Amino acid sequence: MGSRASTLLREEEIEEIKKETGFSHSQITRLYSRFTSLDKGENGTLSREDFQRIPELAINPLGDRIINAFFPEGEDQVNFRGFMRTLAHFRPIEDNEKNKDPTASEPLNSRSNKLLFAFRLYDLDRDDKISRDELLQVLRMMVGVNISDEQLGSIADRTIQEADQNGDNSISFNEFIKKVCL
Amino acid sequence: ISFRCMGCSTEEMGLFLDFNPFDNLLCILLGISFTVWFTLLLVFIIVPAIFGVSFGIRQLYMKTLLKIFEWATHRIERGEPTSLEEEIKEIRRSGSNRDLDHASEFEMSDIFYFCRQGVESIMDDEVTKRFSAEELESWNLLTRSNYNFQHISLRLTVLWGLGVVIRYGFLLPLRVTLAFTGVGLLVVLTSIIGFLPNGRMKNFLSEQVHLMCYRICVRALTAIITYHDSENKPKNGGICVANHTSPIDVIILASDGCYAMVGQIHGGLMGVIQKSMVKACPHIWFERSEVKDRHLVAKRLSDHVEDKTKLPILIFPEGTCINNTSVMMFKKGSFEIGSTVYPVAIKYDPRFGDAFWNSSQFGMVNYLLRMMSSWAIVCSVWYLPPMTREEGEDAVQFANRVKAAIARQGGLVDLLWDGGLKRGKVKDTFKEEQQKLYSKMLVGTQEDRSRS
Numbered sequence: 001m002g003s004r005a006s007t008l009l010r011e012e013e014i015e016e017i018k019k020e021t022g023f024s025h026s027q028i029t030r031l032y033s034r035f036t037s038l039d040k041g042e043n044g045t046l047s048r049e050d051f052q053r054i055p056e057l058a059i060n061p062l063g064d065r066i067i068n069a070f071f072p073e074g075e076d077q078v079n080f081r082g083f084m085r086t087l088a089h090f091r092p093i094e095d096n097e098k099n100k101d102p103t104a105s106e107p108l109n110s111r112s113n114k115l116l117f118a119f120r121l122y123d124l125d126r127d128d129k130i131s132r133d134e135l136l137q138v139l140r141m142m143v144g145v146n147i148s149d150e151q152l153g154s155i156a157d158r159t160i161q162e163a164d165q166n167g168d169n170s171i172s173f174n175e176f177i178k179k180v181c182l
Numbered sequence: 183i184s185f186r187c188m189g190c191s192t193e194e195m196g197l198f199l200d201f202n203p204f205d206n207l208l209c210i211l212l213g214i215s216f217t218v219w220f221t222l223l224l225v226f227i228i229v230p231a232i233f234g235v236s237f238g239i240r241q242l243y244m245k246t247l248l249k250i251f252e253w254a255t256h257r258i259e260r261g262e263p264t265s266l267e268e269e270i271k272e273i274r275r276s277g278s279n280r281d282l283d284h285a286s287e288f289e290m291s292d293i294f295y296f297c298r299q300g301v302e303s304i305m306d307d308e309v310t311k312r313f314s315a316e317e318l319e320s321w322n323l324l325t326r327s328n329y330n331f332q333h334i335s336l337r338l339t340v341l342w343g344l345g346v347v348i349r350y351g352f353l354l355p356l357r358v359t360l361a362f363t364g365v366g367l368l369v370v371l372t373s374i375i376g377f378l379p380n381g382r383m384k385n386f387l388s389e390q391v392h393l394m395c396y397r398i399c400v401r402a403l404t405a406i407i408t409y410h411d412s413e414n415k416p417k418n419g420g421i422c423v424a425n426h427t428s429p430i431d432v433i434i435l436a437s438d439g440c441y442a443m444v445g446q447i448h449g450g451l452m453g454v455i456q457k458s459m460v461k462a463c464p465h466i467w468f469e470r471s472e473v474k475d476r477h478l479v480a481k482r483l484s485d486h487v488e489d490k491t492k493l494p495i496l497i498f499p500e501g502t503c504i505n506n507t508s509v510m511m512f513k514k515g516s517f518e519i520g521s522t523v524y525p526v527a528i529k530y531d532p533r534f535g536d537a538f539w540n541s542s543q544f545g546m547v548n549y550l551l552r553m554m555s556s557w558a559i560v561c562s563v564w565y566l567p568p569m570t571r572e573e574g575e576d577a578v579q580f581a582n583r584v585k586a587a588i589a590r591q592g593g594l595v596d597l598l599w600d601g602g603l604k605r606g607k608v609k610d611t612f613k614e615e616q617q618k619l620y621s622k623m624l625v626g627t628q629e630d631r632s633r634s
Contacts, residue, residue: 034305037314054310055603056303059612061620062293066300090301121293138293144617147625159290171290179290 008036009080017081021088021108031087035080045077046070061142065121089117112177119176130171132156227360231397240406240558244534247557250341251533292620308597312505313604314540349555357402357554364398365451369458371395376461385491388462389440396437405559407434414565415439416494416524419487421516424526425588426498427506428539429546430553431528434561441496442466442486446473464492480519487521494524499581500601505538506530508595512585514577522568525584527592531560542604564591 009032017028036042038050051067052058060066070078070086078086088108106113122130122138135156143152163171163179171179230236371391378384400407415438416422422441424431435441443465447456456467466486472478486492499512506529517523530537535556539549553559566587571580582598589596 031305037310051304052607054303054307055599055608055612056307056309057300058608059616060296060300060303061613061617062296063300063613066297066304087301087305090298118293118297121297122290142292142296142617143621144614146618146621151625163290176290 008032017084020081021084022091023084023088028084031084032080035083045079046083047077061144062121062138065138065141069117069120089114115177115180116173118180119173122171122176128173129168130176132160132169135159135171223356223359227401228363228398231401232394234393234397240401240404243404244406244558244560247534308508308595309599309603312508312510312597314505314543345557349557353404354551354555357404360398360402361550361554364395364402365455367398368392368395369455372458372462376458385463391462392440392459393437396433399433400437403430403433403553403559404557405430405434405561407438407560408562409438410562410564411567412438412565414524414567416441416526416565416568417522418492418494419490420494420522420524420568421483421487421519422494422496422524422526423499423512423516423584423588424496424528425506425509425592425594426500426503427528427530428503428537428549428553430537430559431498432496434528434563435496435526438563440493442493444468444483444495444497446470466495476515480515483516484519484521487519499585502601502604503539503541504601505540506532506594508597509585509589509592510597510599510601512581514581517571517581517584518577520571522570523580523584524568525566525588527564527566527588527594529562529564529592529594531562534558534560537561562592566591 009029014025014028017023018025021028023031035046038053039046040050040053041047048067048071051070052063057063057066070083072078072082085108091109093109093111119130120126122134124134124137136152139152139156147155160169160171163175165175165178166172226237226239368391372388375384375388375391378387422435424435432443436443440463442463443459445456445467447453447467447469456465459465460467464486466482468479468482483495486495497516499516500510501513504510535553535558537553537559539546544552569580569584569587571577575583586596588594
């Protein structure tokens with residue numbers, strides 16, 4: 001199956017993905033091999049069930065949110081390009097990229113794009129603010145049934161207090177960056 | 183014109199007369215080569231199989247192959263290894279402060295930890311990769327094990343082509359003939375033995391017949407097996423457990439000792455073989471409906487085990503085929519019975535041909551054909567010292583202890599994951615465990631704070 005997979009991905013596509021995401025040729029073919037092995041329906045796209053079949057992801061408390069990040073607004077299937085685009089956020093920043101031309105468009109794996117990915121895990125409704133409710137939701141996902149509502153509430157309140165600087169009782173992206181990067 | 187026709191026809195007749203001796207010669211040559219072929223087969227393969235002796239031909243074959251593979255490997259480009267470690271370091275630098283001695287209360291960056299784990303498992307995870315063939319570092323001239331097959335060099339391609347001709351033209355027909363011989367003999371001879379009255383003669387004959395036929399099958403697959411620590415071989419009244427990679431495991435173990443097999447009755451050829459085997463000595467075959475009934479299964483197994491004249495039972499507790507890089511969760515059923523457990527570790531050498539049976543990819547016949555057209559199946563079998571359940575140990579702990587011993591001996595990764603995840607979903611309890619761990623971290627710190 002492996003050797004067939006790499007021939008299904010055309011050279012031009014590999015070049016395009018390389019330009020867009022910065023992955024190397026062999027990284028792309030390897031990830032394509034992974035993509036096809038996850039794609040049990042063999043229709044060139046992944047659904048949420050395909051992701052949930054990975055046991056280590058299924059037991060991850062934030063598994064569902066992470067899976068969501070792969071799917072664009074309102075869609076149920078992700079193709080290989082979309083898959084790579086999301087994974088590109090996690091590609092390490094190489095030294096030779098740091099001194100790149102500042103007028104070129106920001107690479108997918110820039111520091112700020114990585115932080116935006118994490119921010120969006122909290123900010124479900126995409127209003128660019130993490131409200132108390134959204135924070136509570138994520139906290140609840142991570143702790144399960146092991147902490148009471150009151151305790152969790154006070155943790156959330158404390159966090160917002162520490163991070164919120166403009167007094168709107170929610171955390172914006174800039175406040176998030178400041179809080180996270182000491 | 184008629185004169186010319188006469189001339190032509192006499193010429194033709196002359197030519198026709200000439201063909202006859204050639205025809206005969208061809209037939210004679212074919213006849214001779216077949217006879218030679220079968221004599222060689224008999225002398226070098228079947229007779230040694232009957233007596234359990236070996237000429238050492240397979241060992242020589244194996245050494246030659248290894249030398250060729252080493253030579254071939256130098257000519258393959260290696261791709262860049264993708265490393266997830268660099269990725270982890272980068273995320274840490276980006277601000278995740280997950281040092282546990284710094285454990286403050288909840289930090290917003292805590293999600294980076296789960297995020298990282300999640301995306302890592304999307305790229306590659308420890309479980310699903312056990313259900314497909316292991317990737318090799320060097321190429322063994324089989325297209326099926328080459329993931330980056332590009333035209334590398336003319337010499338290598340010629341070598342590969344030669345390999346194809348040898349494997350499909352010579353080895354495969356040879357092996358298929360042997361396989362049919364082995365299976366045929368098994369069915370016929372066990373049925374004959376079934377007519378004998380129960381007693382020591384019958385048991386002795388049945389053992390010899392089983393061993394002989396399995397040895398022929400071993401040669402049919404060109405399996406080169408090294409048995410270690412044979413003093414620990416399973417004895418009557420015990421249960422032999424081993425890790426499971428393919429149906430060939432049964433042939434490998436059964437050609438060195440006699441076991442009572444456990445399994446479901448199949449239809450077709452398998453069913454015929456099963457029914458005739460059970461005439462010669464007691465194997466444990468279950469109807470499909472009986473398999474679900476755990477108590478019935480346990481009862482039959484313990485009845486068999488208590489009878490010391492019956493052979494040791496062979497069980498594969500993983501319940502499914504794993505790709506021989508790890509050992510997955512052992513089902514506790516066989517460990518509840520309370521008899522001596524004889525663990526056996528089987529490790530295949532993937533350089534000669536991958537023995538793993540991916541049942542979602544190929545059916546049984548396809549799989550056997552692939553096995554017979556590989557170079558060889560090389561494996562090592564270790565008989566581990568017998569284990570019994572200790573005081574205060576429950577079946578699950580005992581099973582894990584046996585599993586750890588097998589994994590250690592075979593050089594396999596010891597995983598707690600259930601092999602059933604090949605087809606089913608993971609239980610929610612695992613997620614709840616993760617949540618519990620994280621909560622302890624938060625709440626624990628709160629208690630310290632209130633104390634200070």
